[in-house]
Amino acid sequence: MTTRLTDGENEWDVAESWVYLEIANQSGRVVTLRRKVAGEGGQDRRVIDVWEGSVLSQDSLPQASKSYFARDPGSAQREAGFGHWLAEFVGWDLPQVMQHDGSLCPLYAECLMPTFFIEQSQGWTGIQAATPKVFGIRQVEKKAIEFILAMDVCKTDSEKEKLEQETDELTKQWSTTRTQLEVIARVVKGALREIPHSPQAQWPPVPAPFVETFQEGIETSLDEAIRIDQAALERLDSVEIPTADEASNELADQLSEATEELAKAESIWRSLEDELEGEKVNLGALETRLATVEEDLVRNKDTKKLRDFGAANTLSITNHECPTCRQQIQDALLSQTFEQEVMGIDENIAYLAAQRQTLDKIHAQTNRAIAALQRRIDAVVNHSNELRARIRYLKRTLVSSGIAPSEAAVRERVVTDQRLSERINAKEEFERIIHAFPPLAKRWTELQANLKKLKSKERTKDDLNKLAELFSRFITALSEFGFDSFPLETVKIDHENYRPKREGFDLGYSVSASDLVRIIAAYATALLEVARTYPTNHPGLLLLDEPRQQNMQWKDFAEILKRLSRAGEFGQQVIVATSDRPEAIEELMRDIPHSRMELNYDDRLLKPVGIRETFTVNTGPEA
CATH class of the missing domain: 1.10.287 (Helix Hairpins)
Incomplete structure (x- = not known):
């Protein structure tokens, strides 16, 4: 669809191509999406058109489309962004999460997709293997599971990360303000005293902050140095030169x-x-x-x-x-x-x-x-x-x-007056800037108290119940799917990253290739099924692209499909794509409830519906 198409006999260059997709949400709202795949000029590929209603099953467009931009900064935060629109359509309130550089960003929808869409190229290499890392989100797979399961810890972590970011910003403000005071101290050839390098709750500290300078090589406070210079200047001014x-x-x-x-x-x-x-x-x-x-x-x-x-x-x-x-x-x-x-x-x-x-x-x-x-x-x-x-x-x-x-007497007056002026200006700047510390110290106290409260929170009962349900359904699915690399009694769910583990190691590291496929399918199935018992953010949709990887036995593949077929009873949808021969699939699905969209196995998915010839007419020389 992007460069060239062939039907086995002929081959054509692709001048322009588009993709249409019709989706519906849990409230029954139907929309049709369109995005450009190939073609130069005209609409950019980052633009996605959205029609309310079904375009593919109607002869005419129901109403004018609305365009959104995707794959560009702001697409998840702004109203004109497709990521923002999609989150609202699905009913997701995406949390703010911490990036590796310390900034906050939304938990992008692309990071959630691998929990319910297992695609063929990377999806079967590990649990959430296709999760994008380009966004630089810390522990992105863990954050995705917490959100999909609507765990309370997701909200707690989001609040904690906001407080931590504010803490980092406050620390930078404190350091910047202190640096400004250090510059003032260097102007009068002195040093800053009694101001901590990092934020603290108590303000003013004891002893009080001050600028230390030198008077005739002897350490003294800036206030005392000003007093000495003022007395000296008064003495000099009281007599003639x-x-x-x-x-x-x-x-x-x-x-x-x-x-x-x-x-x-x-x-x-x-x-x-x-x-x-x-x-x-x-x-x-x-x-x-x-x-x-x-x-x-x-x-x-x-x-x-x-x-x-x-x-x-x-x-x-x-x-x-x-x-x-x-x-x-x-x-x-x-x-x-x-x-x-x-x-x-x-x-x-x-x-x-x-x-x-x-x-x-x-x-x-x-x-x-x-x-x-x-x-x-x-x-x-x-x-x-x-x-x-x-x-x-x-x-x-x-x-x-x-x-x-007397040149010496004149110079003494000039030097004393100039030094006094510099010191007075420094003191005024010091007193102006130091007033920034009390609100910083107060906010620091509040942030530390709130962070301590959040960090002391233990997992809620609902979170523990959801994890227990996830583990229970994962183990039963794994057993039904024919997993036999080792006894399932040795498998545990890690409460830190929510991955199945055995003896401290991820489950996928020590199993056969076909059992790895079973693990991924069982985990995705368990996530889908938890939504039947507890309120979650799972969209109720599961897409498996070529799940019979590594020549999985037909009986085990049948067990996977049999378990997934129950989704319809709970208003959920499972889509399985396979390139196995139709007669084998028909026999396999004989007793399993399903709807099947069958394509000619020996034909191509994309084929011409007609040929339009392009030619020119020579009208001869102009009269």
Whole structure:
């Protein structure tokens, strides 16, 4: 239908083709769908036309069609999307589920189809094998089963994932707001204090958050630094700027003090650099030790695992036993008896885990110490640079004209005023931004309380009953369908992913190819039959495309069809497509209620209803 068609004798290129499909929902509403399959130009293949009523069984269209788009972003959320229309038509309220990137999206209808439509190419390779992964939905097969069975946990998980997404967004807002405050602190050559990196319920924290900066190389709060600068500026403004001659004696003393202070600052800087280098060496040693402990811990855990699995990984000779005659032997001349008791594997693991935890804490403390030392070094370097600049101005003033204003005094006023202005602006920005934290902390408290409440919820009685019903019907169907790879008493339904398992492994991993087909058919049948006892979201429709895979025995195939034929009694529909010979199917279905649509086995499904010849007429030259 997409490129070329043949009837066995002739072959034609496909210029354009369409597919029509007539469906009805549980309320009896009938619609006809049309979608383009091939052909260039005109209507795009992503457009699906919908007519109310039956178009295929009527000579004329009942009314104008309405178009929807599919296979394009928004098709499941927007009113013009076909996925949105289909969910409403079937009666599904699709939940929001979490994707691998942390965002939310609908549980698309395409993810539900493999629970009731087993197609030939991939459907028979495993339960829900054809589930699309392109949407990036976490645990998509599990979510599909929960929705199809209308389990309470589906709604709970949807609410939990919404809260988790909001939690992630709030964490990002908290981090972004804190980063803004860190930028403000760096403007005044300081650091942010007492604001946690991650959200917390208590606000304001104790002690209260503040910006730490440096005044003449000494750590102080931004508020205290502003107070010191304001006092200094008031003192400077209270007197006139002296001339070079008037300030010469005082400037000489200031020059001596500045030079002495610079030497002290450089000495502190060298000491801090040595201390920083020592901390970095300690950090490297800690990381090496951590890697060793981690390696030992993994090795011990692996040894414990092998021991628990019953592995015989010890040689008899290590037990002082001769491997030939089994007599006791000594492998040393001197006594090797130790009074000290050696720790066992479990004790080793506990000891190494505790050691790793301690080293992790020391590692974090060392990193914090390095960061603090680096801030102090930066502050001392900045203070040293200010002292060098001040010394230059003092020297220039002392050698300048005696009647000129003191350049050092002018600079001191300008520098103090500029620094004070920067600090006041930083404080105002800090106070403006920090007001964003109280509502974040309040919402964080609410989110954590709601998440705790949802996580503490156990499975409801209805959910447990539905799972028990699913398992019971699955086992009976599997037995009727001729499953014989191993005893069915060893099969369980995993309550985590709702798959049948045996000894902790999925059932399909250790069975014959024909038994895998039986497992898939039995599971799909059980899902359909649970809807007869409990309210579910199952559409009441099951489509099996070539279920007699792997040359299943005819008697087992007959049992599958016999069980599926009961669907009509409950208002359900089962469609089975097979390419087996008609006479074999007729004999097989002799005593099984069914409706059969038979096609000529030796003919083609698509065949011409007539040939339309295209030709041109030559009218000759124009008159």
